[in-house]
Amino acid sequence: MIWNRPMETMSRDTLAALQLERLQKTVERVYHNVPAYREKMQAAHVTPADIKSLEDLQRLPFTYKQDLRDNYPFGLFASPMKEIVRLHASSGTTGNPTVVGYTRRDINTWSELTARMLASAGADADSVIQIGYGYGLFTGGLGVHYGAEKVGASVVPISGGNTKRQIKLMEDFGTTLLACTPSYALYLAETIAEMGIAREKLKLKAGVFGAEPWTEEMRRELEYRLQILAIDIYGLSEVMGPGVATECPVKNGLHIAEDHFIPEIINAETGEPLPYGEAGELVFTTITKEGFPVIRYRTRDISVLYEEPCHCGRTHVRMGKVSGRTDDMVIIRGVNVFPTQVESVLLSLGLTEPHYVLVIDREGLLDTLEVWVEVSEKMFSDEVRKLEKVERKIQRELESLLGVTAKVKLVEPKTIERSEGKAKRVIDRRKLTK
Template identity: 70%
Template sequence: MQYWNRTYECMSREEMNRVQTERLANTVKRIYHNVPFYREKMQKKGVEPGDIKTVEDLKKLPFSYKQDLRDTYPYGLFAVPMSEVVRLHASSGTTGKQIVVGYTRKDLDSWAEVMARTLTSAGTTKESFVQIAYGYGLFTGGLGAHYGAERIGASVIPISGGNTKRQIQIMKDFGTNILACTPSYALFIAEELEEAGIKKEDLKLKAGVFGAEPWSANMRDEIEQRLGIVAIDIYGLSEIIGPGVATECICKCGLHIQEDHFIPEIIDPETEEVLPEGCKGELVFTTITKEGFPLIRYRTRDISSLTYEKCECGRTLARMSKVQGRTDDMLIIRGVNVFPSQIESVLLEIGETAPHYLLIVDRVDNLDTLEVWVEMTQGLFSDEVRRIEDLERKIRHEIESTLGVSAKVKLVEPKTIERSEGKAKRVIDKRKL
């Protein structure tokens, strides 16, 4: 079995607890003395650094929210002088102000370390050619994967996103065997390969590390089959460090969290109570090695669960389940909670359409409506109208029986739904909520 850092990846629970306790106590002291925002929050809760003696004391600390990062924009949560910050990244800022994060040299070193572990989990070695088709720039994806691959000593192909024909040409000519991009873009590449008449056997691809958006097990199967690779799910967010927070191994039974850098919790999103192992709830992270931009009990809004059982691969790190949606992108339609990934699973389970869809939610006469656009394959598009209508009825029935909500299903022509080289846009919500 391949490990990048066996010491931490296979550490006993007792030893990991000791490492986390020491690093947590140091982090809390630093933010209390260096970040007025956190000091005020802790004082309001009646907590002082000396109260944090074990990992169990984590629950005494206040939560952090995305709004806190906006309220202190741009540098209000930094714990070091700006002269020590050597890199700035920012989130896309889809709502309100963008989130700005900063890294010291040690932070960049930690980031390269966790991404080296991530890429190693997918089989990356010094002999690998890693094509990074995540975006470079303020988005953390491209550079995060880049420095992790360089840390391993692999040959990095920093192509960034877009220009898919060129991506494919380089994939063939350079002998790419590890692909790093969003899962939706991986499917788009597969589609373009097929249209160009290039067989997966013509490539040297072996594995892909895919993240930055939710994707279902069925979508994984589709990617693996069409590209002939092992598809590994990776997890990260700019606020915590970027990609590299957690990764699957080849066993694909949950994502290993790099616990010597990030302490995970699962809470009830309503009561904020910490939930026991195995329970589904909102994922919360505390960073314990970051210098520039440490975060305490940051509410990610991602829905997951945790297990601390040793994995078949030998790693003892806590594992989070594949993200099952978000508390803030969850759709409530006529009182029913709906995640786009649930619709995706239904579509890919049926398997008679292209893997591209769009959910359009509206409110007509005070009643929520859901319309699901699904792209037809070229073969289906040229089929008879009755066949298309039958498939629309079939999909509508499966959505209703699986999710408990009725939907209008519309099969649309191939290439109707806009493609994305970054995060796929899955929902248009026209309601004035």
């Protein structure tokens, strides 16, 4: 279902004209209201008057997460605090938290975008939407919540965790759509099976899963275990929160809300723009936000943009599923390795449970990679020879894909920590021993 057909299906020429108008207003706004942006633009010898076409966006300097920390808490806000009605923030585990603010209009825009997102998964006034994203300072819970109310659905704002209660309410309330991270959805599916709840007792039809990279293999696993339509969604608090982009049921890339955001793909090393169809780092410029606009924000997410029309009728550019983050990537003996590559191999082989962790260590001067993978109760009781055969097969497949040797260690069921939010996929012991 298309929530806002006039905006989501407008012609490319009309959309480009709208983007330019909104971009010019946003650049003018930050230049005059945000000293940090004005200083950056002056250093780059560019003024708002220089933005005469969408191509001129590339003349503007990038914004980094460190800029948010350096201007903590409200230094990048473009609206006075009396107009800010909502604050969200990151955890700040590596320094000052990143703080974002929303005006009343920003909240209305956000609600519109998450309504589009949920409608893409089939949500309407008859839906019961269970939100397993965290509420509070994290943008996920409240972001999805307002969109769910906008489509007229009945909202179950349970937040993350409390897994058995989640499932009881899912059964008792007749939940039709689940919103949470894909790793937590997998944990829910596993717990449903352990509790012996027959799938026909649940009314689940779809799920919108995001906040962490996940593979097509993971989608198939979730759709099989939960018997639902699994839709990928994308957003980050610095840009808006959930609702920046979402898949439609065609599942051929995530439609970016281009009437509110201008996406770019750049070479992460050089910062040079890359053409459609080429993978690189995703960059966003907001063009309607009042409280906290961002110009050319470097997300660190690795993706690709597609301009070809989608069969669903939406005309906005699509982004490919995020394959990883530049800051999640680990380098093993000069080779770039992403957790999603390992996930893809494990799920495609189907020999183990879909729970894994990468353990990075250092022996002498050489880095080592060990992949711990859970096996089922039945497999764990198999003879050692069979388990060793599975380990060798996974190791061969990983080496073929990654181009680096990885030792595979099959571990007991329930050994790997379950996530009620974002899954922790990497343990880097090199950092612990420095």
